[in-house]
Amino acid sequence: MNDTTELFFNENIRSVNKVVEILLLTCAVVPVAFCILTLCGIWRVPHGYSALMFSYSILCFAIAHGLNVSWRTQKIGMYFGIITTALFVELLAVRNIIQVNITYAAVPFLSCLYFNKKITITSTITSFALMVFALFIRSKTILTVMATDVQVHTPHTWFISTLVGYSIEFLFIFLIALTMAKRSHKAIELLHSQNINLQNTQDMIIGFVASCLGSHDLFTGRHVQHTKHYVRIIATKLRDLGYYTDVLTDETIHLYETAAFLHDIGKIHIPEGVLNKIGKFTEEDYKVMKTHPAEGKRLLEQLPKIGDGRFNQIAIDMAFCHHEKWDGTGYPRGLKAEEIPLCGRIMAAADVMDALISKRLYKEPFTINEAIDIFNEEVEKQFEPCVVEATKACQADIEQLAKTFKMQEAETEKQEVEWWENYHNSMKKFDV
Numbered sequence: 313m314n315d316t317t318e319l320f321f322n323e324n325i326r327s328v329n330k331v332v333e334i335l336l337l338t339c340a341v342v343p344v345a346f347c348i349l350t351l352c353g354i355w356r357v358p359h360g361y362s363a364l365m366f367s368y369s370i371l372c373f374a375i376a377h378g379l380n381v382s383w384r385t386q387k388i389g390m391y392f393g394i395i396t397t398a399l400f401v402e403l404l405a406v407r408n409i410i411q412v413n414i415t416y417a418a419v420p421f422l423s424c425l426y427f428n429k430k431i432t433i434t435s436t437i438t439s440f441a442l443m444v445f446a447l448f449i450r451s452k453t454i455l456t457v458m459a460t461d462v463q464v465h466t467p468h469t470w471f472i473s474t475l476v477g478y479s480i481e482f483l484f485i486f487l488i489a490l491t492m493a494k495r496s497h498k499a500i501e502l503l504h505s506q507n508i509n510l511q512n513t514q515d516m517i518i519g520f521v522a523s524c525l526g527s528h529d530l531f532t533g534r535h536v537q538h539t540k541h542y543v544r545i546i547a548t549k550l551r552d553l554g555y556y557t558d559v560l561t562d563e564t565i566h567l568y569e570t571a572a573f574l575h576d577i578g579k580i581h582i583p584e585g586v587l588n589k590i591g592k593f594t595e596e597d598y599k600v601m602k603t604h605p606a607e608g609k610r611l612l613e614q615l616p617k618i619g620d621g622r623f624n625q626i627a628i629d630m631a632f633c634h635h636e637k638w639d640g641t642g643y644p645r646g647l648k649a650e651e652i653p654l655c656g657r658i659m660a661a662a663d664v665m666d667a668l669i670s671k672r673l674y675k676e677p678f679t680i681n682e683a684i685d686i687f688n689e690e691v692e693k694q695f696e697p698c699v700v701e702a703t704k705a706c707q708a709d710i711e712q713l714a715k716t717f718k719m720q721e722a723e724t725e726k727q728e729v730e731w732w733e734n735y736h737n738s739m740k741k742f743d744v
Contacts, residue, residue, distance in 0.1 A: 321427065321428075322383065322386070322562055323561060323562055323563050324425075324426065324427065325386050325387060325390050325426060325428075326380060326383070326386050326561065328390070328425045328426055329376065329379075329380040329386055329389050329390055329393055330380065331425070332376060332393035332394065332397065332422070333373055333376045333377050333380065333393065335393075335397060335422075336369055336372045336373040336376055336393065336396065336397065336400070337369065337370075337373040339365075339369040339397075339400050340365075340366050340369035340370055340373075342365065342369075342404070343361075343362035343363070343364075343365035343366040343369070344362075344366065346361075346362040346365075347359060347362050350362075364403075365400070365403050365404075368399075368400065368403065369400065372392075372393075372396040372400075375392065375396075376389055376392055376393045376396070379392055381554070381557050382551075382552070382554075382557070383551065383562065384552070390426060390428075390431060391431065391434065394419060394422065394423050394431060394434070394435045394438075395434075395435070395438055397419050397422065398419045398435060398438050398439045398442055399442065401418070401419065401439070401442070402442040402443075402445070402446055405442075405443070405446040405450070406445070406446045406449050406450070417439075417481075417482075417485045419435050419436075419438075419439045420432060420435050420436040420439060420485055420486065420489040421485075421489055422435070423435040423436075423489065424489055429490055432489050432490055433486075433490065436482070436485065436486045436489060436490075439482075440479075440482050440486075443478060443482070444475060447471055447474055447475055447478065448471055451467040451468070451470050451471035451474075452467055534670075534717070535576065535666055535667070535670065536572065536573050536574075536575065536576055537573075537717075538666045538670065538713070538714075538717055539572050539575065539659070539662040539663055539666050540569055540570075540572040540573055541569075541713055542661075542662035542665055542666060542710060542713070543568050543569055543572040543658055543659060543662045544565060544568070544569040545706045545709050545710065545713075546658055546661055546662055546699065546702050546703055546706060547560055547564075547565045547568050547569075547658050547702075548560075548565060549702040549703075549705050549706045550658070550698060550699065550702040551565075552705075553698070553701060553702055553705065555698045555702070556654060559654060567622060567623050567626050568626060568630075568655050568658065568659075570623065571623060571626045571627040571630050571655065572630060572659060572662065574608070574612060574627045574630070574631060575608070575627075575630040575631050575634050575659050575663065576604065576608065576631070577607075577608045577611055577612065577631060578603070578604035578605055578606065578607030578608025578609070578610075578611060578631060579604045579607075579608075580607075580611075581603070581604070581607040581611075582600060582601060582603070582604055582607075583600065586600050586601060587601075602635075602643050602644065603644075605631060605632050605633070605634065605635055605643070605644050606632065606644050608631030608632065609628050609631055609632040611631075612624065612627050612628045612631055613628060615627070626653075626655050629653040629655050629656050630653075630655050630656055630659045632644070632656070633647065633652050633653055633655075633656030633657075633659070633660075634656055634659040634660045634663050635660070635663075636652045636656060636660065637660075637693065637694045637695075638652070638657070638692060638693065638694060638695055638696050639692065639693050639694070641693075642660075642694070649696070657695070657696050657699055658699060660694070660695065660699075661687075661695055661699050661700070661702075661703050664686075664687075664694070664695075665683055665687075665703065665710060668682070668683040668686060669683050669710075669714050670714075680707060680710060680711040680714065684703075684704055684707055687700050687703055687704065688700070688704075
């Protein structure tokens with residue numbers, strides 16, 4: 313299974329976990345109904361038993377929700393949700409208040425939504441074991457009923473005969489559920505792999521377009537490659553720290569990472585004399601350079617719709633907003649705080665980080681510690697506080713990536729810098 317296929321199944325786990333969360337919360341309605349029916353004289357269920365079931369449902373819902381918040385614990389949440397749902401059925405059955413025999417099949421079939429045969433096997437075995445226990449307990453409390461039944465004389469014989477019948481039913485349930493899980497997994501994996509091949513082709517085209525900037529700008533080609541990785545690790549760290557967990561799914565982070573390729577696409581309309589100028593910009597140069605976010609937005613609005621269009625919007629937001637600042641002093645629109653899309657806020661941090669720790673024609677690279685000092689100074693000014701926190705938390709990862717980039721690009725960078733310096737020197741002959 314490749315990384316993107318695994319990403320799909322992880323997203324599916326997160327999605328189904330939310331369904332199970334809702335199911336556990338809905339289970340709290342059952343004991344409430346018991347209380348109402350008992351008060352009306354229709355049923356006779358002890359209120360203490362109903363309170364226990366209600367508390368159990370709410371507690372399990374809260375734990376399941378907590379486990380599903382972090383991608384690190386969502387697989388644990390998968391097993392927790394399925395097993396606790398099976399235990400709720402056990403609570404119904406063990407007191408012999410209501411016949412729930414067929415309900416034991418619901419949990420194995422629910423597990424099929426995960427497209428994972430391991431969880432289906434686990435849920436079926438758990439449900440079967442709980443059913444056996446419930447039948448055993450019920451056999452001890454059903455003697456008065458059995459006294460009028462000439463076919464069964466003891467709790468023991470009732471337990472054995474009932475267990476045999478239920479075991480046969482469960483065997484069929486197990487075979488059907490397991491077959492559904494396995495076949496669904498294969499079918500989804502095949503379909504997803506076809507979509508992934510198309511997506512990979514799109515990603516390669518996007519990467520190629522972005523790398524073409526390298527023929528126009530000495531540093532932008534490598535810069536977009538670097539920031540792609542920085543966006544991914546900053547966004548992932550944000551989620552790990554508990555920020556924007558509902559937004560920063562694996563799928564969304566992948567879209568951010570890919571869209572980062574295009575955040576500087578507007579520079580293709582900036583004259584080379586400004587883009588690759590040796591030395592500081594004049595006021596006029598800076599004015600021209602500041603047009604690249606709007607140019608990028610204009611270009612990306614012409615990009616054909618990819619998938620459901622989310623990528624297109626993220627790419628536009630990143631290109632147009634990566635120079636906006638948290639305090640509203642950025643450009644091109646002077647957006648403030650959460651008026652700036654989240655992808656733009658993350659892109660801004662990745663963009664500045666790479667600009668600081670990379671060589672430019674007008675400067676040598678800063679150290680990672682110097683860059684972090686600048687980020688500390690810009691909290692609530694240029695950057696959102698939690699984005700700075702996440703950037704600082706992945707300092708070691710950024711530093712390691714920067715070293716890797718430096719080793720990989722050392723020779724080509726030297727050659728390109730010499731070429732551009734010779735180009736500028738030759739152009740001076742034409743200066744008036």
